[in-house]
Amino acid sequence: MSAEVPRIKGGIGQSILRKEDARFIRGKGNFVDDIKLPGMLYLDITRSPYAHAKITAIRTDKALKVPGVLAVITGKDLEAAGLAWMPTLMSDKQMVLPTDTVMYQAQEVAAVVADSRYAAADGAAAVEVDYEPLPVVIDPFKALEPNAPVIRTDRKEKSNHIWHWETGDKAGTDALFQSSAVQVAQDLYIPRIHVSSMETCGCVAHMDSVSGRFTIYMTTQAPHAIRTVYALVTGLPEQNIRVISPDIGGGFGGKVPVYPGYVLASVASIKTGHPVKWIEDRSENLQADSFARDYHIHAEVASTQDGKVTALKVKTVADHGYTDAAANPSKFPAGLFHIITGSYPFAKAFVEVDAAYTNKPPGGIAYRCSFRVTEAVYTIERMMDILAQRLKMDPAELRLKNFIAPEAFPYKSALGWTYDSGNYAGALRKAMEIIDYPGLRREQAEKRQRGELMGIGISSFTEIVGAGPSETFDILGIKMFDSAEVRIHPTGKVLARFGTKSQGQGHETTYAQILAEELGIPADDIRVEEGDTDTAPYGLGTYASRSTPTAGAAASMAARKIREKATKIAAHLLEVSPNDIEWKDYAFRVKGVPSKSKTMQEVAFAAYTNHGKGTEAGLEATDYYDPPNMTYPFGSYICVVDIDKDTGQVKVRRFVAVDDCGTIINPMIVDGQIHGGLTMGFAPALLEEIQYDEDGNIHGGSFMDYLVPTAVETPKWETAKTVTPSPHHPIGAKGVGESATVGAPPAIVNAIVDALQPYGVEHIDIPVHPWKVWRIIHGADA
């Protein structure tokens, strides 16, 4: 045998084109709104114009007279069925429809079922509701004041305080702050933003009253979890519930929660015996679906005089809206915010978060990053720059001086996380080299002489993804494993199913590549399916960059189980003992006689035709993978901005992203994930924000004023990689979907603050709209 073994076609590391694209480029995707069932009805929703009000009357008679309208559902109807409230993933509860009080603007008040889409909309507009406005609480700090109006009067605790969470060593941190030469402190606000996937949310619910079978086509990132929640909440037997998540037009975390519309369509189908479709429009999506962020952070960092960081202290108020409907692991109400020590060896740290109710829709879900990692990374990477500024040190030099060293891994952080692997200096040095960091600093110095505003910003982030190990990670008690079921057919072709659900990430391709590598079967011969709870093995779904770390690992492990069995069949075919067989260069070979071999395809055929005595027929395996640790992707980003002094406009001139997500399965797809992630980091840094006025009116409730970046504003991203495999993942992969969304915002803000050094600025809150910059330049803040 030659040493040169050709790689298996479509194996790991190859930029093969995506299997899923064949349907999408032809307009043949199958999204929820494309589904049409015989006799299907349509549901539309009447929403509240008030942020906080008593409902004194709901009149449905006019709506019921609209031609085509068949039924109107109100909170009273649901209350009778015990469904007016439903549990959230954080053991709080939320309204499906209110029985007496609305708690945010655009809240669902009634649902109208009709025989056409237009008739349902007409009906929803004809529902008459009388309101008695109540005092509105929008500012979470005011919400926590002792005399604030209590929003959730249904709770035992008569206050807007939801929970307090803290971690770390408070006394040790305080002591280290006392003894450290330098302390910096900053308030940072990370505003509400919305994922705005291009497809809004919706479903087609169908209760077959004869068979008792309930099927729901749903825009969900976690179909199995939804099935179980449905079973627990409605009492329907779980084997009769089928959740199908067809093609999903982007999720980014916004399609993890259960929204009232899903439940209303389900109730309407049960009530009418017809399939019922509910599709929200964009304004409903932006105004009422779960939001991300809304963290008011106070951070302090201590260091030695020469810039070695020592201790970190963070106090945060989290605005959760009227209910805590975040999608966090049960044990972590503030998600994984305690990754906030970042890429640096803080000796001590202490973090506390207080969560508040306000008259806003539920917040605290994801925006292409779950579990508060973005909030943490933004804070530490901003604070490192503030420290550098105080010490008059170059921000790159400060980071290089402090990074956790490559030989320190596995590294246990001050807040208890064990980082699997990393080479932080390697990534930063690479980014500095690509962008010519010294050259940029020279250019900046010259421009400052001329009065021009140019800034350079760095972010050296560490992520924590791949939730997660079952001893720590569960959602409502369900452990956060994920799964793969792999079947090899007699002709050597593969059908593989997973508990995750792609929303654009390209799982049909990526998982096939992992299996190709592990099984020695070309990726073209491997079909990947997800999203149907009747066929896929149980899993917790796709969010938090967990698919490759969990289900991707399950693919490897299932394939290895198959190889174990296949070894016996190969031994039978080759008439040797299984102990004499090794899997090498994509074939089962007799040790020492590598030319005597059987391919996986040959073994697969034998598994159904000549599997040998004592061996069970068939060739398939299932794996439920419980990761031993989280994975810790990292990277260093450098951003260059130019600022127009007359308008305050910030232009991102260059942005170099060096990412390390461990082993790369498909470089093309990984780059695509980074491009998209960077754009969703750029957006909140410069454009996107959902604001409310003091009456609770939403500003930013449509695409007219919620500024999703277009191709014109979006920079041309430059990407590069370092590869530091995860030591505990079967193929060393770490997950990549969210790294860039996490890493980009501080790089951009650091660059802007750097550009504004002549004005002595230490911080600007995001989004950095031109007026904020203009006011600094023109002294309007003085």
Added chain:
Amino acid sequence: MAASARPVTPAASLTSAGGTMVRVQVRVNGQPVTAEVEARTLLVHFLREILGLTGTHIGCDTTNCGACTVHLDGKPVKSCTVLAVQTNGREVRTVEGLEVGGKLSAVQESFYEAHGLQCGFCTPGMMMTATALLAKNPNPTEAEVRDAIRGNLCRCTGYVNIVKAIQLAGQKMQPAAAAPGGKT
């Protein structure tokens, strides 16, 4: 035309008894179509719900996102902001009309080859805008491409590979356009 038109019964999904009905006669992807629809029927709903052409998507309600982009007499329009009845006597082309005789268009091929899509939801509208751009300007600069697609939002790709795909499609179309004896 009426004689050869494929009669289509309006689906129950759009009509609302009592609404004013109008007749729409239009060619969609080269096929004549005649239908009675409620006057307020939007072109996007006409295409999706009556003709079953679900490749055209709806991503917003303010004409910002471009997921519903189709061609009306060769020009890209947002079909959420055109009434079906406004297309009377005109020619509509949707994403389903890009592939001709089993052959993908250069734009479709290039979106596939350059990884110009991820979730696939904005893709049909994006490809229709790209097709219209390249018909006018087969060799656009990056800035021209970015400007042309500014009315089409994508949340997944960060636009980098969409821009590449459109430029690649332009290149693919050039030899054919310059082929000897070719007619425009």
